[in-house]
Amino acid sequence: MLAVGLQGSPRKGGNNSHTLSLFLSHLKEKGFQTETLHLSQMDFSFCIGCGSCEKTGWCILKDEFASVIAPMLRRAEIVVLASPVYFYGPSAQLKAMMDRGQMFWSRKYRLKLSDPLKKRRRGYVLSSAATSGQDLFSAIILNSRYFFDAIDAAYSGALTFREAEAKGALAARSDTQPRVASAADVVAGPLLPVKHRILFVCSDGAIKSRMAWAAASAITPGTFQFGHAGLAPQETFKTKCDAWMEKKKTDIRYAPVLSLKETLETTSPDIIVDMDGCLSKTPEVTPHITWDLPPTPPESDEEAISLMRAVESRVKKLLGTLNSNASS
Ligand SMILES: Cc1cc2nc3c(=O)[nH]c(=O)nc-3n(C[C@H](O)[C@H](O)[C@H](O)COP(=O)(O)O)c2cc1C
Secondary structure: OEEEEEEOOOOOOOHHHHHHHHHHHHHHHOOOEEEEEEHHHOOOOOOOOOOHHHHHOOOOOOOHHHHHHHHHHHHOOEEEEEEEOEOOEOOHHHHHHHHHOHHHHHHHHHOOOEOOOOOOOEEEEEEEOOOOOOOOOHHHHHHHHHHHHHOOOEEEEEEEEOOOOOOOOOOOOOOHHHHHHHHHHHHHHHHOOOOEEEEEEEOOOOOHHHHHHHHHHHHOOOOEEEEEEEOOOOOHHHHHHHHHHHHOOEOOOOOOOOEHHHHHHHOOOOEEEEOOOHHHHOOOOOOOEEOOOOOOOOOOHHHHHHHHHHHHHHHHHHHHHHHHHHHO
C-alpha cells in the first residue's frame, strides 16, 4: 500500500511540508509505504499543450514527471496534494504538475483505458493560507478534484488552515497534529484493516502474475492487497502483455516486472498463489494455492486472450471464496 504526497510549496520546512509529513507519518504507522515528492526540487516542464498524449496516451516530455511522478501516481492508493494558497489558487509548482496529468486524462477519456486501482485510489488535499477569506481554498479544491478524476483517485476531502502565514505557524499549533491524524484516518479508512495480502507468482513474472494482479485489484475492495512476481522475471514479455491487456482496455503499463525475491523483501503475503507450478522448484517458498496455468508464454493474440480469461476466472473464484469466508 503506497501513499504518495506531492508537496507543492517551494518554502522548505514550511506549513504544507509540515502537515504533509504529519499526514504521511500517520499513514506509515498504519502500515503504508510512504513517499514525499517535493515538487519545487524536481525537474519537470510545463505541459506544452501539444495534444500528443490525446493520440498516443504518452507525454512527449521526458523528465521527472515521466520517470518519477507518473509511475508513483499510478502505483499509489493514496495521493495527497499539499499546497499553500497563492493568489487564491494552488502554487505554480502544484498546478504545473496537475497540468502534466493530462496524460492520464487522455488515457482515461480518449483511449478509454481503465486503471486496475481506480476503485481503490483516494485523493486528499492539504492547504494553508495567511488570511481568513471565505473562498481561499475553493480554487485549490476544484483544481484538485479534476486532477483526481484524471488520475482515478476518489476525492476524499480537504484539510485547510487559515491565518497561517509564518513558516512555523502550523507547527506551533497544538491542534495541527490531531487534525491531520484524523484526516489521514478518514482517507485510509476503506483500505484498513488489511484482510489478506495475496501474492500471485508465475514462472515469467511479466504476464500471468500481472494479469492476475490487474483482475484482482479491479474487482476487490481495498482491504485485500495484491502483489505480483515472477521466478525469473522477463522484461521482454512486458510490452506484449501490456498490449494484450490494452485490447481489453486495461492499463497495466505502470505495473512493474518484479522478482519473487524483491517482492518478498518488502511484503509478507498471507496467501501465495503459484499460478503455474513454478514454486515446485523453489523449496524455500511454499505456495498456499497452486494453479495449473501453462508455464510458457502465449504465442498468439488468441492464446493470450484465452489465458486472460483463464486467469480472470481463477482470480474471481479465489476472491469469491475468500470473501465468503470473510463474511461467514
Ligand atoms: C506568492 C504568494 C502568494 C500568496 N497568496 C496568498 C493569498 O492569496 N491568500 C492568502 O491568504 N495567503 C497567501 N499567501 C500566504 C501563504 O499561502 C501562506 O503563508 C501559507 O501558509 C504558506 O505555506 P508554506 O509555508 O507551506 O509555503 C501567499 C504567499 C505567497 C508567497
